Amino acid sequence: MDFIKLQTDQTFIKELEKRVESDGPFTSHQLFSLAHQADQAKIIPSFTGLRSLDFLPHMSFLDHQLVTAKETIEKMNGRAILADEVGLGKTIEAGLILKEYMLRGLVKNALILVPASLVNQWVNELNQKFYIPAVSHRKNYNWDGNYILVSSLDTAKRSPHREAILANEYDFVLIDEAHKLKNHKTKNYQFVRQIKKKYCLLLTATPIQNDLMEIFNLIAILRPGHLGDMTTFKQKYTGNKGKVEADTYLKQLIERVMIRNTRENTDLKPSNRHINTIWVDFSKDEASVYDRLNNLKKVNDMFTKMTLLREMCSSREACYLSLNKLLESRGEDEDIQSIIQDIGQLPAHSKADKAVELIQSIGDEKVIIFTEYRATQLYLQWYLQQHGISSVPFQGGFKRGKKDWMIQLFRDRAQVLIATEAGAEGINLQFCHHLINYDLPWNPMKIEQRIGRIHRFGQENDVKIYNIAIKNTIEEHILTILYEKIQLFENVIGELDAILSELNINNFDKEIESIYAESDSLGEAKIKLENLASIVHQMANENKAAGEYYDNR
Amino acid sequence: MTIANLESFIVEFFNAYGCNVQNQESGVIQVELTEELDKALMNRPFYWHYMKSLNQQGVPMSLTLITDPDKRDMKGEWIDIGSPRLQQIFNHVTSQEKYVLLFQEVEAEINTPLYPWLLANFKISYSGRQKKEELISLGIHLLNGKMIVNMMDELEKLTLKQQISDLCYTITPIITLSSGYKRLEKIILNYIDNQPKEWANEAMETLNEEIALLQHFYQDDLDDKILKKEVEELNNRYTPEINIEVISGGIVYLLDNFPKS
Numbered sequence: 001m002d003f004i005k006l007q008t009d010q011t012f013i014k015e016l017e018k019r020v021e022s023d024g025p026f027t028s029h030q031l032f033s034l035a036h037q038a039d040q041a042k043i044i045p046s047f048t049g050l051r052s053l054d055f056l057p058h059m060s061f062l063d064h065q066l067v068t069a070k071e072t073i074e075k076m077n078g079r080a081i082l083a084d085e086v087g088l089g090k091t092i093e094a095g096l097i098l099k100e101y102m103l104r105g106l107v108k109n110a111l112i113l114v115p116a117s118l119v120n121q122w123v124n125e126l127n128q129k130f131y132i133p134a135v136s137h138r139k140n141y142n143w144d145g146n147y148i149l150v151s152s153l154d155t156a157k158r159s160p161h162r163e164a165i166l167a168n169e170y171d172f173v174l175i176d177e178a179h180k181l182k183n184h185k186t187k188n189y190q191f192v193r194q195i196k197k198k199y200c201l202l203l204t205a206t207p208i209q210n211d212l213m214e215i216f217n218l219i220a221i222l223r224p225g226h227l228g229d230m231t232t233f234k235q236k237y238t239g240n241k242g243k244v245e246a247d248t249y250l251k252q253l254i255e256r257v258m259i260r261n262t263r264e265n266t267d268l269k270p271s272n273r274h275i276n277t278i279w280v281d282f283s284k285d286e287a288s289v290y291d292r293l294n295n296l297k298k299v300n301d302m303f304t305k306m307t308l309l310r311e312m313c314s315s316r317e318a319c320y321l322s323l324n325k326l327l328e329s330r331g332e333d334e335d336i337q338s339i340i341q342d343i344g345q346l347p348a349h350s351k352a353d354k355a356v357e358l359i360q361s362i363g364d365e366k367v368i369i370f371t372e373y374r375a376t377q378l379y380l381q382w383y384l385q386q387h388g389i390s391s392v393p394f395q396g397g398f399k400r401g402k403k404d405w406m407i408q409l410f411r412d413r414a415q416v417l418i419a420t421e422a423g424a425e426g427i428n429l430q431f432c433h434h435l436i437n438y439d440l441p442w443n444p445m446k447i448e449q450r451i452g453r454i455h456r457f458g459q460e461n462d463v464k465i466y467n468i469a470i471k472n473t474i475e476e477h478i479l480t481i482l483y484e485k486i487q488l489f490e491n492v493i494g495e496l497d498a499i500l501s502e503l504n505i506n507n508f509d510k511e512i513e514s515i516y517a518e519s520d521s522l523g524e525a526k527i528k529l530e531n532l533a534s535i536v537h538q539m540a541n542e543n544k545a546a547g548e549y550y551d552n553r
Numbered sequence: 554m555t556i557a558n559l560e561s562f563i564v565e566f567f568n569a570y571g572c573n574v575q576n577q578e579s580g581v582i583q584v585e586l587t588e589e590l591d592k593a594l595m596n597r598p599f600y601w602h603y604m605k606s607l608n609q610q611g612v613p614m615s616l617t618l619i620t621d622p623d624k625r626d627m628k629g630e631w632i633d634i635g636s637p638r639l640q641q642i643f644n645h646v647t648s649q650e651k652y653v654l655l656f657q658e659v660e661a662e663i664n665t666p667l668y669p670w671l672l673a674n675f676k677i678s679y680s681g682r683q684k685k686e687e688l689i690s691l692g693i694h695l696l697n698g699k700m701i702v703n704m705m706d707e708l709e710k711l712t713l714k715q716q717i718s719d720l721c722y723t724i725t726p727i728i729t730l731s732s733g734y735k736r737l738e739k740i741i742l743n744y745i746d747n748q749p750k751e752w753a754n755e756a757m758e759t760l761n762e763e764i765a766l767l768q769h770f771y772q773d774d775l776d777d778k779i780l781k782k783e784v785e786e787l788n789n790r791y792t793p794e795i796n797i798e799v800i801s802g803g804i805v806y807l808l809d810n811f812p813k814s
Binding site: 003004005006007008009011012013015016017019020024025026027028029030031032033034035036037038039040041042043044045046047048054055056057058073074077078104105106131133193194196197198199220223224225226228229401404408 | 556562565566569570626628633634635636637640642643646647649650651652653654655673674676678679680682683684685686687688705708709712713714715730731734738742745750752753757759763766767768769770771772779782783785786789790791792793794795796797798799800801802803804
């Protein structure tokens with residue numbers, strides 16, 4: 001008993017005496033018993049188990065996520081490497097663990113360090129899914145106080161933030177993409193090592209990429225000494241390219257601080273993605289307009305030209321609007337005017353015909369169409385209506401209420417949702433499993449987000465994705481050179497994100513834009529695109545291999 | 554968890570604060586807040602500050618809260634056991650409504666004495682590798698020193714008012730508040746002493762193991778700064794601790810026959 005720190009409470013009785021003396025204030029019986037009910041509701045009745053589940057009735061967790069959270073807390077005492085394969089919900093596991101500690105009053109402040117591109121996503125997920133009041137760190141915020149702060153590691157490690165963070169004590173520290181810490185000589189590593197923390201989670205899909213020292217270093221952040229001291233470990237394992245499983249003892253030790261779920265060992269049977277690319281030929285007239293746009297000498301800005309060509313592949317209307325704008329800014333221009341006239345003469349767009357045909361062949365099932373252009377959206381809505389197909393529009397500018405309303409209409413009434421924006425978090429469209437990419441954005445992340453709307457946990461059917469692309473146009477480049485090569489459509493949700501952030505490509509659009517803008521010919525652009533695709537592809541393979549390196553048993 | 558019906562809890566909460574509450578349709582609660590609750594719940598201090606500086610009456614907001622999952626799509630704010638709004642309500646009520654001075658309601662025909670009781674609702678937190686909490690409600694008769702457990706439950710069976718009923722009068726305590734409280738605390742300490750201690754032993758074992766591991770790791774340099782930091786972290790994480798806190802309580806004047814058995 002004497003080794004237990006015991007703290008009693010004198011404030012209550014002093015305050016009560018004070019109130020008796022000054023005649024109050026006192027509360028009514030009704031409010032008093034409401035307060036008591038609330039106190040009872042908040043109580044943590046047992047050392048074990050996940051109390052947080054009671055407070056998250058809107059979430060449904062997968063079995064492996066629950067087991068991981070429980071093990072991390074009960075067996076690993078809150079310090080662990082979460083190394084699930086991509087797409088199994090490491091974020092969910094981490095959120096659940098944090099929530100549990102907060103409910104138990106064991107965590108009051110937390111520091112969550114993630115790649116810059118993921119800061120907002122983390123904040124949103126913690127807020128919406130876990131009701132955790134996380135905030136992203138802003139310039140004038142303090143690093144102390146009882147906040148759940150999300151920041152990028154790059155910001156945090158720079159002065160003066162670095163000093164402020166190291167002066168503070170955190171109940172909970174989380175590092176996402178923790179494989180960046182595998183080298184103990186780097187600034188990142190030294191910094192994280194010095195942060196004062198109680199509980200600590202390291203998240204990575206690739207705990208070991210090349211060398212066993214990497215895992216040694218990660219574990220030294222959580223539990224120094226767990227794998228022995230560095231000199232001995234080095235002697236034993238350096239140059240040992242053999243796999244972890246060759247040493248059962250080491251593997252067991254690692255498993256005491258690391259949890260890795262793989263698709264194979266979870267009961268998760270993800271629905272599959274089926275990708276169909278549907279090629280469409282321009283009609284003779286459309287092709288001639290496209291060629292004229294392509295040969296427009298007066299538009300020598302490659303980017304503007306690309307935009308016009310992409311628009312032409314989407315709808316006459318989208319292209320028409322841009323040409324008109326061009327005309328306004330440049331004044332009289334015979335070439336442009338005559339193209340505009342030609343566009344006016346064109347009958348229905350070949351792609352729209354194909355889309356109608358496709359939707360009819362799908363039958364009664366729900367379909368989402370994504371397009372980049374508002375004009376195309378309007379046109380399609382009209383055109384589908386002409387063919388007796390009901391649809392509702394969806395775009396980023398809608399207010400939250402209208403978005404919800406449109407989705408409800410789509411679910412209950414309309415067959416098709418025509419959307420210009422995919423990013424909106426929290427919209428669940430799992431009830432639909434057909435998706436048409438009516439045109440292709442240049443940013444592959446957008447494609448991921450689009451697909452992610454329907455291909456997510458809870459989708460019970462295989463997801464069918466249709467890319468409608470026009471032959472012999474810029475669409476063919478983007479699709480065949482870039483997207484097919486990086487196996488974009490087969491990728492698991494989230495994987496691409498990790499790769500791009502590793503490559504420091506924050507803005508894929510810009511990357512592609514600049515490729516076109518800086519290329520003198522289409523041929524040159526093609527080669528550059530291919531190079532870009534190769535890098536991403538290679539990276540994906542390396543990550544995959546690194547995962548297998550540990551998993552092979 | 555003891556809030557069996559969230560909806561009636563919420564309705565009762567707002568009613569108790571004198572808000573105008575509409576709950577005609579089940580699962581949907583419409584509330585016109587009072588100024589007090591607007592300030593407590595709506596997080597707009599600047600508005601109230603501004604109104605005050607203009608010497609104007611502020612207009613409290615209205616809330617529509619939805620508890621029925623089938624009505625989630627309706628206009629309003631979804632509220633469930635975990636949602637921030639409910640936590641806010643919980644925090645408000647548990648922090649503001651801690652102290653009572655109540656009298657049992659009696660329809661007396663002759664002069665009737667009411668006897669003073671001290672009520673204290675203890676929360677005991679045990680933390681080691683993990684954490685557990687326990688609520689114990691105790692009461693002590695401030696004349697004869699008689700003590701009972703589950704005092705709150707007993708009180709729920711009675712009608713208690715902030716004013717004393719006609720023809721009733723109170724008996725002055727013999728035992729002071731602070732010595733009454735000491736007796737209750739002693740009961741709690743005694744209770745804790747008789748509880749199983751495995752959790753604390755486990756925590757100590759883990760702590761010692763972890764420190765040994767750490768020292769082995771830093772064997773070449775036991776003065777290392779990081780070593781000291783890590784040891785401190787381990788102490789924070791594992792040192793077994795029991796925390797006793799009174800979360801609510803007060804003085805209750807009751808009839809001689811309390812508790813009715």
